[in-house]
Amino acid sequence: xxxxxxxxxxxxxxxxxxxxxxxxxDIGKGEFFTLLGPSGCGKTTLLRTLAGFYQQEEGNLYxxxxxxxxxxxxxxxxxxxxxxxxxxPHLTVFENVAYGLxxxxxxxxxxxxxxxxxxxxxxxAHLKDRQPSQLSGGQQQRVALARAIVIxxxxxxxxxxxxxxxAKLRIKMREDIRSLQKRLNITTIYVTHDQEEALxxxxxxxxxxxxxxxxxxxxHEIYLSPANKFVANFIGTTNFLDADLEVVDAxxxxxxxxxxxxxxxxxxxxxxxxxxxxxxxEQLKIYETSEARPALVDGEIIDxxxxxxxxxxxxxxxxGTVISAHEHSIRYNMLRKTGDRIKVDLNxxxxxxxxxxxxxxxx
Ligand code: ATP
Numbered sequence: 001x002x003x004x005x006x007x008x009x010x011x012x013x014x015x016x017x018x019x020x021x022x023x024x025x026d027i028g029k030g031e032f033f034t035l036l037g038p039s040g041c042g043k044t045t046l047l048r049t050l051a052g053f054y055q056q057e058e059g060n061l062y063x064x065x066x067x068x069x070x071x072x073x074x075x076x077x078x079x080x081x082x083x084x085x086x087x088x089p090h091l092t093v094f095e096n097v098a099y100g101l102x103x104x105x106x107x108x109x110x111x112x113x114x115x116x117x118x119x120x121x122x123x124x125a126h127l128k129d130r131q132p133s134q135l136s137g138g139q140q141q142r143v144a145l146a147r148a149i150v151i152x153x154x155x156x157x158x159x160x161x162x163x164x165x166x167a168k169l170r171i172k173m174r175e176d177i178r179s180l181q182k183r184l185n186i187t188t189i190y191v192t193h194d195q196e197e198a199l200x201x202x203x204x205x206x207x208x209x210x211x212x213x214x215x216x217x218x219x220h221e222i223y224l225s226p227a228n229k230f231v232a233n234f235i236g237t238t239n240f241l242d243a244d245l246e247v248v249d250a251x252x253x254x255x256x257x258x259x260x261x262x263x264x265x266x267x268x269x270x271x272x273x274x275x276x277x278x279x280x281x282e283q284l285k286i287y288e289t290s291e292a293r294p295a296l297v298d299g300e301i302i303d304x305x306x307x308x309x310x311x312x313x314x315x316x317x318x319x320g321t322v323i324s325a326h327e328h329s330i331r332y333n334m335l336r337k338t339g340d341r342i343k344v345d346l347n348x349x350x351x352x353x354x355x356x357x358x359x360x361x362x363x
Contacts, residue, residue: 002186003155003187004026004028004062005025005027005062005189006027007023007050007059008061008062009059011056012046012054023212024213028187030187031187032182032190032201032202033187034192035206036195037209038234041208041211042208078153078157079155079156080156081148081157081158086144089133090131092128092129093135093143094115097143097146097150098150100147101114114150119146121149123142137165138169155189158190160191162194170197174197175200178201199222204216205218223235229276238281244273244275245353254272256277256353258346259297259317259319261296261297271355275356275362276358278352279346279350284346286315286342287342300339301342302316309329310327311328312326313327
């Protein structure tokens with residue numbers, strides 16, 4: 001049976017160091033939930049606490065209605081997959097996958113049926129008699145996955161399972177993991193520091209930094225509506241520009257000025273002062289200098305990188321600020337060149353404006 005996981009105000013210390021700090025997350029049955037953040041932010045510590053390998057100092061953990069704080073790891077009915085595979089080198093593929101069932105004293109016939117079923121699911125049935133040393137990294141990780149699902153876990157925990165694989169295989173494996181997880185409908189908590197991987201596989205993501213959850217949301221919410229400057233910067237790429245806000249009209253709306261250009265009056269209520277204007281490279285629009293529409297910023301192309309599907313331009317404004325902008329490279333002969341003068345639409349409809357500290361969204 002798949003679990004509903006409730007993480008309530010959980011904190012975990014290592015000595016003085018608070019590795020995870022008051023975490024609150026509710027994960028639905030069958031959900032693919034990802035913990036995403038830079039190295040050292042506490043992802044692994046949280047996962048190991050859920051598994052029962054660490055005991056939290058504060059807070060409560062529930063699987064469904066069951067209070068789990070004092071349930072030992074081996075009684076939590078969890079399947080785990082780690083970065084380093086952690087499969088037994090002296091056992092065959094079949095024996096590796098059968099291991100957890102033998103330990104649970106499952107009957108021989110049933111072990112055979114369930115191991116065969118699990119190996120089928122990860123497309124390894126034909127290699128069941130091989131030793132791990134005769135398998136590729138991707139195949140070894142499939143063994144680890146089969147071993148985790150064969151016990152019919154209520155919860156599947158995965159800690160950077162794809163980190164040791166090459167880039168192409170990582171993409172194939174993440175698609176396979178995602179489709180297997182949906183087919184089996186196992187509640188899954190997945191740890192990664194790779195934002196693209198997180199966006200690709202997850203139903204929802206918790207972005208973490210310094211032991212705290214910065215934002216929880218669906219992939220597009222986190223990408224398009226980051227809750228603070230840290231999240232905007234960690235997910236994808238963005239440009240941060242200095243902005244000035246000034247309330248001038250009778251309706252208390254602030255006007256936003258960036259690079260000396262007034263961008264609009266209907267964005268913000270009643271805020272004055274300095275702010276941070278965040279806009280992603282693909283949200284900017286580049287125009288010729290002859291373009292007459294208002295609220296464009298003058299600039300110069302100082303670098304152009306052709307990436308096949310798109311071109312990345314570095315643009316310097318007259319203030320000296322340098323931003324990054326993407327354009328689709330539909331026609332090669334339309335590429336802009338270093339030294340070209342252009343105008344940029346900073347697209348206030350798509351921008352996210354943070355307060356000066358970067359902690360809060362203003363628009
Ligand atoms: P990574 O992506 O590098 O694995 P992470 O986000 O999983 O990082 P954790 O391994 O959970 O981060 O570490 C969180 C914090 O707790 C770090 O400051 C780390 O140094 C500390 N920490 C982790 N494990 C221990 C431990 N066993 N003893 C002491 N401190 C630890």
